[in-house]
Amino acid sequence: MSNSIDTAVFTTKFVLQDKKLITYVTHDIEDGAWQFFSDDCFDDFEIIAKIVGLNEIMDIDPTLKELADMEPGHVATRKNIKDKWSIKKIE
Numbered sequence: 580m581s582n583s584i585d586t587a588v589f590t591t592k593f594v595l596q597d598k599k600l601i602t603y604v605t606h607d608i609e610d611g612a613w614q615f616f617s618d619d620c621f622d623d624f625e626i627i628a629k630i631v632g633l634n635e636i637m638d639i640d641p642t643l644k645e646l647a648d649m650e651p652g653h654v655a656t657r658k659n660i661k662d663k664w665s666i667k668k669i670e
Contacts, residue, residue: 586633588613591621594639595629600660601640608652608669615643 589612593599599617606613615636621627637643645664646655655664 583633586613587630588615588633588636590615590629590631590636591617591619591624591627592629593617593619593627594636595631601636601643602657602659604643604646604649604655604664605669606646606649606651606653611651 590601594601594615594617597617597619599619601615602618603616604614605616613633613636619627640660642660642664646666649655649666652669653666654669655666657664
């Protein structure tokens with residue numbers, strides 16, 4: 580990923596505490612922020628949000644390294660850990 584390994588990224592308690600699989604990744608065009616989500620539904624991101632270092636999220640799921648060159652303004656999705664990431668431009 581085109582950021583330092585100590586770059587702060589956003590994720591959820593589902594990923595960190597419940598060890599849920601990351602299935603949805605965004606690289607925001609506005610501020611370049613990375614966000615890593617599982618399939619869990621939620622109403623209020625502030626309640627479940629967590630901030631970690633990029634290196635920590637990579638330790639949780641090394642397959643995220645496949646998204647290293649994903650440009651801002653794109654989203655990556657997959658159904659399970661064996662699937663290839665599907666990357667699309669955010670509309």
